[in-house]
Amino acid sequence: QSVLTQPPSASGTPGQRVTISCSGSSSNIGRKSVYWYLQLPGTAPKLLIYRNDQRPSGVPDRFSGSKSGTSASLAISGLRSEDEADYYCATWDGSLSGWVFGGGTKLTVL
Amino acid sequence: EVQLVESGGALVQPGGSLRLTCAASGFIFSDYWMTWVRQAPGKGLEWVANIKQDGSVKHYLDSVNGRFTISRDNAENSLFLQMSTLRVEDTAVYYCARESVNLNLGSDGFDKWGQGTLVTVSS
Numbered sequence: 001q002s003v004l005t006q007p008p009s010a011s012g013t014p015g016q017r018v019t020i021s022c023s024g025s026s027s028n029i030g031r032k033s034v035y036w037y038l039q040l041p042g043t044a045p046k047l048l049i050y051r052n053d054q055r056p057s058g059v060p061d062r063f064s065g066s067k068s069g070t071s072a073s074l075a076i077s078g079l080r081s082e083d084e085a086d087y088y089c090a091t092w093d094g095s096l097s098g099w100v101f102g103g104g105t106k107l108t109v110l
Numbered sequence: 111e112v113q114l115v116e117s118g119g120a121l122v123q124p125g126g127s128l129r130l131t132c133a134a135s136g137f138i139f140s141d142y143w144m145t146w147v148r149q150a151p152g153k154g155l156e157w158v159a160n161i162k163q164d165g166s167v168k169h170y171l172d173s174v175n176g177r178f179t180i181s182r183d184n185a186e187n188s189l190f191l192q193m194s195t196l197r198v199e200d201t202a203v204y205y206c207a208r209e210s211v212n213l214n215l216g217s218d219g220f221d222k223w224g225q226g227t228l229v230t231v232s233s
Binding site: 002032033035037039044045046047050051054056086088090092096097098099100101102103104 | 157
């Protein structure tokens with residue numbers, strides 16, 4: 001049972017916009033920034049969004065992040081087949097004194 | 111080019127010990143917090159431990175606290191994870207990751223990852 005809650009799956013067709021939610025609590029998302037990671041099959045994770053809504057260089061602006069209260073969202077617009085991957089949210093939990101990840105969302109491009 | 115290369119993964123019996131190493135290159139290692147994250151087969155990511163630039167601050171996942179020790183050698187640009195009293199549930203690919211921290215704004219996240227090393231705990 002992950003500290004952060006994500007839907008296990010999401011899907012969309014090419015060109016669509018999809019959102020992935022991440023729900024936490026006052027000890028984590030409520031106080032700290034949210035980070036999003038993408039993991040393609042058989043590869044290491046990659047940072048997608050940092051500090052709630054910032055994109056590292058090289059990440060397309062089709063990817064955007066937001067946070068409100070104890071929840072956060074990742075939005076992917078103009079969906080492409082290569083976006084098919086697992087997506088994880090993460091943040092620091094002050095009560096646990098450690099980083100926590102969501103359980104991950106498997107995105108399928110239909 | 112920034113590189114993180116993990117090594118040391120192996121098959122070990124329950125109760126055994128193992129030491130993982132992460133060799134860093136292409137950046138000033140001593141400027142960064144470093145982290146270990148693991149992923150059990152077919153499961154999600156789980157943060158394990160992190161260590162401050164000078165090694166003075168360390169945090170651990172509750173389930174590994176007292177069994178695992180994170181350390182670093184800034185002169186050798188290396189990060190370590192000493193694992194003891196290993197359990198079947200410690201079986202996972204272990205990744206090391208670099209954490210970029212902005213002094214004013216906080217963490218910039220785990221911006222570089224290694225390819226991972228597999229630890230299998232089984233009799």
